[in-house]
Amino acid sequence: MSRRQPRGPRLPAWTATLTWKAAVFITVMCCALAALLGALVHVSVTNQTVGQARDRALSHLDEVTERYEAGDRLGPGAGVDPVGLPSRLRELAVSGQRGTMVAAHESRPTMWAAGPADGGRAIAVQVDYAQGARTIDGLDRAILGSSVLAIGATLLVGAFAVTRVTRRLHQTAQVARRISAGDLDARVEDPHARPDDTGFPRHQDEVAAVAGALDTMASTLQGKLLSEQRFTADVAHELRTPLTGLHAAAELLPPGRPTELVRDRVAALRTLTEDLLEISRLDAKSEAVDLDAHHLAPLAERVVRSSGEGTELVVVRDVCVDTDRRRLERVLGNLVTNAHKHGRSPVVVTVDGPVVSVRDHGDGYPEYLVEHGPQRFRTEGTSKGTSKGHGLGLTIALGQAAVLGARLTFSNAADGGAVATLRLPYETTGDGEETGAAHDGT
Template identity: 90%
Template sequence: MSRRPPRGPRLPAWTATLTWKAAVFITVMCCGLAAMLGALVHVSVTNQTVGQARERALIRLKDVTERYEAGDRLGPGAGVDPKGLPESLRDLAVSGQRATMVAAHESRPTMWAAGPADGGRAIAVQVDYAQGARTIDGLDRAILGSSVLAIGATLLVGAFAVTRVTRRLHLTAQVARKISAGDLDARVNDPHSGPSAQGTPRHQDEVAAVAGALDTMASSLQGKLLSEQRFTADVAHELRTPLTGLHAAAELLPPGRPTELVRDRVAALRTLTEDLLEISRLDAKSERVDLDAHRLAPLAERVVRSSGPGTELVVVRDVCVETDRRRLERVLGNLVANALKHGREPVLVTVDGPVVTVRDHGDGYPDYLLEHGPQRFRTEGTTKGHGLGLTIALGQTRVLGARLTFANAPDGGAVASLRLPHEEPPEPDANENRGAP
């Protein structure tokens, strides 16, 4: 079995932000530019300073050589094979060349110039180069200081500019997440994406274009969803009146198998209509909860008892929760009905604190439901049902402020877990229960 190579240390999450990447890019570019400009200035000034010192040294060497040939006194800082003359420069002079070299002499930078003399010796002069060295050192310090200041100023300006862009991007992403969560009224409203005060089109940057496109998409999506919700509510509402009459007419039919079929289909159609009306109310977010304190175990027991045989209740730990009893029974009833209809018995309803689990022993939930959640009017592997039961259960769960998740058990069967909001009561203090002596 091949082993994966060990991963290196992972960078902190903040290093993935655009601000950090922009700061690193700006810093690297500024450092590179400062190093390049500093090197060019350093080389140019050094060549100029060294060239001037070399020119002075060669002029003096020429004058000293003429004095030496005339037998005059050479003067200070000149001599034949003087002490401190670099050996490499002396070799060049002995070979018949005139050359110069910067070297330290008595702990001071010195410009040496040397030429050939008689007897295989070298005549040389020295020029003080301390001022030139100080000029170059001062220039290097000025280049370093100005580079640091320039990098710092560029970073501040760049960080300010990038932060403004990233703040707008974060706002756009936040609005997109709100829209994905169902808040279709959320908008970015970027001031750079709309027209100017005079009503003329404004030149937009890329962030404003993305924000404007997101707002346009949200408005279009909201309009389509509202239109679909109104259509669903109108159709369901208009069906109630003829269905009521149809149900009354079916009750007048003589007993028999055809009458039973008609009554069964009318009842199914009435259930579908009521489910559509409930979904339209959930979509419109017009539902209001009636909270009260309820024990979960008796509530789950009523649901199990009303579901008929094939359902078992297991109470691990009972708690009291603040919830809407009617809506919670509706959620649990839909989960149990779905398990009985699409799964296999036994169906286990487990109460463990604020978590209620409904499990069957069938083939489990389909992949699309586990990945995307319940979808209306979609069922797999069966023609029974219309796919609205789990959708209603999920919608009522959100109204209750609870959380409903779907999964498949490792040993087979679908598992729906409902977690209700619940705060554990504080443990009584032992000092409070202790009587006064």
């Protein structure tokens, strides 16, 4: 059996934002550039300062060597094998070569220059290098300070520029989420995406192009949906008049099996037409709730009685909620009807506080319905004992639940069967009392 390797510590979620990544990138690049430029300036100035001190020391060494060979007094800062002469420089001078070296002498930076003398000794001079060392130290501090200021200024300017871009992207993402939630009137309306006074598009950046494309997509989608809604409403409305006449004519037919078939088909067609009209009203968001206080257990009991045999009611806990009784019965009735039509008995309606569930014991909902919700007229198999087809019943139930401010979800039980769960709006007051409240779905 393979064992999972323990994961390391995870970074906070805000580190995944574009602003944070851009800030890190700008900081790293500024630090790298400052370090490179600082190193170049430091090396250049150090070489120049050391070179000048070396030239002075070698020139002084030439003078002292001439005095030594003439037998004159060497003067201050010069001598043969003086105290403090670096051993490496002395070895170089004893070998017959001249050289220079910066070393500390009596706690002060000193430039040494040494050359060969008779008797295997070294003649050397020392030049004060404190001023040069201070110059280099001051330069290093100036480079560090200016680098910090430059990095800070660049980071602020870069963060400001990136924040403006990310703010626009965030606004575009919010509008996209609103559109996906059903608000087809939402638009980004990025000012950079608007045409100028001549009617031609401005010079758009990439964010403006995305915002403009999203607005165009939303407008096109809204137009198509409105066209479909008008078509559905018009078709359903136009069908009502001939169906009324057809129903009246069917009632005049003589009794018999053909008459029963005609009446049955006319009734099914009238039900379909009414469902289409109800869906068109839900799509237009023209429905308004009629709120009143109702206990869920008696309401669910009425739905169970009207559904006929094969439906069981289980009340775990009854509560009183403010809701629209007619719409709630419509939702539960559609769920129970769908369970009987596409599932298997027994169908169990359970009331547990503000949560009402309807479960059958069939094969369960198809995967697309569990993941994406019911889709109009989509069916997958129509044989008895399956839960593949759903027609318009579940679509209407979902729409009416939204009008009530309730949440309707679909799932499959672990031991088989489809489960529809309706969660009504319900709140608990501060003193422990529970209250129910439905929201206006207009």
